[in-house]
Amino acid sequence: MAEKIFTGVKKSIPYLIMLLVGLYLAILLTALILALAEYKLQITDHFTAILKQVSLRPVHYYMLYLTQKQPPLIIISIVTVLYTLYFGLKRQSKSKEWKTANTDTHGSATWGNVKDLLTQYFTINSKDLSTQFNKSLKQETLKKLQAKGEEK
Known part of the structure; x- marks a missing residue:
């Protein structure tokens, strides 16, 4: 007291x-x-x-x-x-407002470790990334950009 x-x-x-x-x-x-x-x-x-x-x-x-x-x-x-x-x-x-449970987190956030990062966020290698990027672009837009670059 x-x-x-x-x-x-x-x-x-x-x-x-x-x-x-x-x-x-x-x-x-x-x-x-x-x-x-x-x-x-x-x-x-x-x-x-x-x-x-x-x-x-x-x-x-x-x-x-x-x-x-x-x-x-x-x-x-x-x-x-x-x-x-x-x-x-x-x-x-x-x-x-900032009082939380007796953990080192706020809300549902948790601290990750290296294994979690590698398995969840770095699963794509650079070749797959460039392939997916090229597939996501419209080819005619890409050709127009390349043509404008060659004109200069």
């Missing part, structure tokens, strides 16, 4: 990291949008200070923007959570 929990936690770590990075970027983007709304054309003067302030205290600003009910933060956070859930569920369903 503990092993299953540990495995589940271990598999969910990349998605947790992806979620945290997405929420961090949501905070930065919200701060930039709010700064643009406040400073308008003077945004370049305050850009570095705003990014430094927000990036050093992300939890504080996330809670601040959340209590202020800032639409950019709410929208970006919801999109980030939904994307992470979608990505995690899609990844999980793909891994289930």
